[in-house]
Amino acid sequence: MKRALVVDDDKTVAEVLKDMLQMEGWDVMVVDRVKKAIPLCETEVFDVVFSDLMMPDVRGDAFLEELKKKNSPMADRFIIITGADVSEEIQDKVKELGGRLIKKPFYLKDIKEILKDL
Template identity: 30%
Template sequence: MTRILLAEDDDSMREYLARALERSGYTVVAVDRGTAALPLLENEAFDLLLTDIVMPEMDGIELAQRATVINPGMRVMFITGFAAVALKGQQTPPNSRVLSKPFHLRDLVLEVDRMFEMGTVTGL
């Protein structure tokens, strides 16, 4: 079963996203900040890191960079309302995508599904 680590600091958004992904058949572990995600990444296997970009303590970009050092094959999807500004000049993993808020839950699930239909991270 595909495992997703969700890092989102907004409680209602985190619960909303986790519930939608679980209903679609994914296993989701959700945390409220990047610093809470790191120990999980070091001790558990995840197929996808789904992270907000703007979070306290550690932003989603830094989290993704650290996560892909721990697990180079892991896919990354950023969710944010500030994608154009937040990613400008930042180095993001090659196997990543950005989904800008607001989005419909079916769009999120569709994008996650697409990431795994590709098979390998090459060409993402």
């Protein structure tokens, strides 16, 4: 079974994404802080990581950068979700690091499309 990590401090968004992924047959782990997610990524293997951009402890793009520095294969399967307008600088940084961006609100078809491209 494929495994996903969802990192979002908004419980509603995290649960909706978890439900969408589970409907597609994924095993999903949810955490509400990047500082909880980083050690998980060191001890667990996830086929995809979804992280909110604007987190209370560490921004999603900094989380992606941390995984990239550690040569984690999860950095290439990293999706940042955000409801905020994202500067071109952040978009370029995420792309350069191998991640992807998806805007809120997102739909099941959007998630399916991303998962298909992994």
